[in-house]
Amino acid sequence: MDRLFILFLNLLMVVHAAANKIEYGKFSILEEFESLHVEEENEVEDPDIPSWAGQRDGKVLVNVDSFGAAGDGISDDTQAFLKAWAMACATPKAVFLVPPGRRYLVNATRFNGPCSDKLVIQIDGTIVAPNEPSNWDPKSARIWLDFYKLNGVLFQGNGIIDGSGSKWWAASCKKNKTNPCRGAPTALTIDSSSSIKVKGLTIQNSQQMHFVISRSDSVRVSGVLVSAPGDSPNTDGIHITESTNVVLQDCKIGTGDDCVSIVNASSNIKMKRIFCGPGHGISIGSLGKDNSTGIVTKVVLDTAFLRETTNGLRIKTWQGGSGYVRAVRFDNVRMEDVANPIIIDQFYCDSPTTCQIQTSAVKISQIMYRNITGTTKSEQAMKFACSDTAPCSDIVLSNINLESEDVTVETYCHSAEGFGYGVVHPSADCLSSQDKDLISIGWAQEAATVRPIDEHIVHTEL
Numbered sequence: 001m002d003r004l005f006i007l008f009l010n011l012l013m014v015v016h017a018a019a020n021k022i023e024y025g026k027f028s029i030l031e032e033f034e035s036l037h038v039e040e041e042n043e044v045e046d047p048d049i050p051s052w053a054g055q056r057d058g059k060v061l062v063n064v065d066s067f068g069a070a071g072d073g074i075s076d077d078t079q080a081f082l083k084a085w086a087m088a089c090a091t092p093k094a095v096f097l098v099p100p101g102r103r104y105l106v107n108a109t110r111f112n113g114p115c116s117d118k119l120v121i122q123i124d125g126t127i128v129a130p131n132e133p134s135n136w137d138p139k140s141a142r143i144w145l146d147f148y149k150l151n152g153v154l155f156q157g158n159g160i161i162d163g164s165g166s167k168w169w170a171a172s173c174k175k176n177k178t179n180p181c182r183g184a185p186t187a188l189t190i191d192s193s194s195s196i197k198v199k200g201l202t203i204q205n206s207q208q209m210h211f212v213i214s215r216s217d218s219v220r221v222s223g224v225l226v227s228a229p230g231d232s233p234n235t236d237g238i239h240i241t242e243s244t245n246v247v248l249q250d251c252k253i254g255t256g257d258d259c260v261s262i263v264n265a266s267s268n269i270k271m272k273r274i275f276c277g278p279g280h281g282i283s284i285g286s287l288g289k290d291n292s293t294g295i296v297t298k299v300v301l302d303t304a305f306l307r308e309t310t311n312g313l314r315i316k317t318w319q320g321g322s323g324y325v326r327a328v329r330f331d332n333v334r335m336e337d338v339a340n341p342i343i344i345d346q347f348y349c350d351s352p353t354t355c356q357i358q359t360s361a362v363k364i365s366q367i368m369y370r371n372i373t374g375t376t377k378s379e380q381a382m383k384f385a386c387s388d389t390a391p392c393s394d395i396v397l398s399n400i401n402l403e404s405e406d407v408t409v410e411t412y413c414h415s416a417e418g419f420g421y422g423v424v425h426p427s428a429d430c431l432s433s434q435d436k437d438l439i440s441i442g443w444a445q446e447a448a449t450v451r452p453i454d455e456h457i458v459h460t461e462l
């Protein structure tokens with residue numbers, strides 16, 4: 001199906017190209033988008049994935065209960081977890097086991113690697129955080145369960161990681177302006193790690209962000225459920241920072257902030273089958289805060305369902321930043337009652353004080369939206385609010401159908417250039433292709449390098 005569609009798309013573009021030489025410029029942009037795919041995880045299970053119940057395949061079970069964990073939800077099991085961790089981490093083929101049916105109260109803890117080969121972290125029970133912010137260790141102000149410098153580790157199980165966040169939410173300045181604006185812990189952090197898989201866990205009611213992947217490479221997250229009330233402040237679902245080659249698939253996320261947020265120094269981020277809502281949508285950014293540099297490239301979302309979120313597909317940057325967001329493709333997204341289904345906001349300002357007008361900006365280019373349908377709650381179903389000094393360029397829209405039951409929908413553009421093909425509703429004629437002349441000048445050189453059609457057909461595995 002999809003191969004045929006791509007073939008069709010390529011042929012279509014050739015026909016257009018013949019009719020209008022300007023299309024060659026567009027053609028090469030589309031070709032770049034096609035090179036971004038989401039590979040499916042190999043369906044054949046890794047034979048090394050253990051059945052924790054036994055010591056099969058030479059796996060060594062390290063059960064937190066054997067190290068004195070009470071699992072009653074009241075006693076502090078932090079020391080037992082640390083002792084079990086020291087053993088599991090030092091033992092090849094270990095399974096660090098949090099057994100089912102019990103609740104383990106664990107304080108802010110850093111689980112340090114590197115560890116011996118083939119470590120499995122099997123969480124079947126519930127791990128719960130102390131619920132009182134005033135007792136939280138100030139040395140670990142921003143972490144709860146923090147895994148550091150792991151390589152080749154599998155996290156799995158049907159267990160729950162519960163941040164007990166309600167008192168933290170009440171203490172947030174977003175909830176009550178008399179509160180000081182202080183950061184709260186992230187429930188689960190995977191930091192400075194590589195070749196990590198996370199399967200099937202539930203992360204809920206985090207103090208702030210639920211799951212942060214930072215400074216890591218090659219992380220695959222599948223079947224993870226993230227949940228917190230829609231009014232819990234800053235409780236992002238999965239936050240990716242300074243990380244490369246990350247795949248999120250089959251995740252269901254409903255929180256009080258972004259379902260997924262992708263920030264600085266992240267590249268090659270792939271998302272497949274993401275359910276989002278409530279929340280603030282799927283975001284790239286924010287980037288460029290306090291005049292910083294933000295760079296995000298190669299992001300693909302394929303197949304998502306967003307329901308009653310305040311944004312759908314969002315790119316948000318602060319004025320005054322630098323860097324760029326480039327090569328992003330959003331495909332096959334269904335929205336239901338989403339307030340801002342498609343939005344680029346280069347005037348983002350999540351601050352108690354108003355933000356200064358500044359000229360520099362994070363440059364946004366090569367952003368494609370394809371097969372995006374559903375209902376919008378706001379009149380501006382598509383909004384491209386780009387910087388005057390660094391206009392958005394090469395925004396491509398195809399097969400968009402966003403409707404509202406109550407109002408006539410429209411597209412807002414400010415300083416945004418691009419084009420649409422196929423059905424685009426609401427119409428995006430406001431995307432100026434003002435540099436048409438530049439494209440046609442560029443075309444003269446580019447046309448010389450255009451390869452035969454067969455080589456243009458890039459098959460995806462989707």
Ligand SMILES: *[C@@H]1O[C@H](CO)[C@@H](O)[C@H](O)[C@H]1NC(C)=O
Pocket residue numbers: 075076105107108130135136137138
């Ligand atoms: C957690 O750490 C804090 C600060 O170090 C301490 O006061 C508290 O007793 C510890 N345990 C629990 C269960 O909160």
Ligand SMILES: *[C@@H]1O[C@H](CO)[C@@H](O)[C@H](O)[C@H]1NC(C)=O
Pocket residue numbers: 176177178179
């Ligand atoms: C905000 O916090 C102040 C000080 O703690 C408190 O007096 C006030 O009742 C709170 N307001 C709301 C709306 O919770």
Ligand SMILES: *[C@@H]1O[C@H](CO)[C@@H](O)[C@H](O)[C@H]1NC(C)=O
Pocket residue numbers: 242264265292293294295
């Ligand atoms: C963004 O990432 C780059 C490259 O890693 C780094 O130099 C820069 O300091 C980062 N910016 C922020 C705001 O962290």
Ligand SMILES: *[C@@H]1O[C@H](CO)[C@@H](O)[C@H](O)[C@H]1NC(C)=O
Pocket residue numbers: 290291320358
């Ligand atoms: C960012 O740059 C602007 C313009 O140079 C300056 O006025 C402002 O103070 C800077 N902001 C920060 C947080 O450094």
Ligand SMILES: *[C@@H]1O[C@H](CO)[C@@H](O)[C@H](O)[C@H]1NC(C)=O
Pocket residue numbers: 303304331332333334371
């Ligand atoms: C468009 O996206 C929807 C929602 O993900 C999907 O069900 C449908 O198959 C897609 N259509 C095409 C032509 O890919």
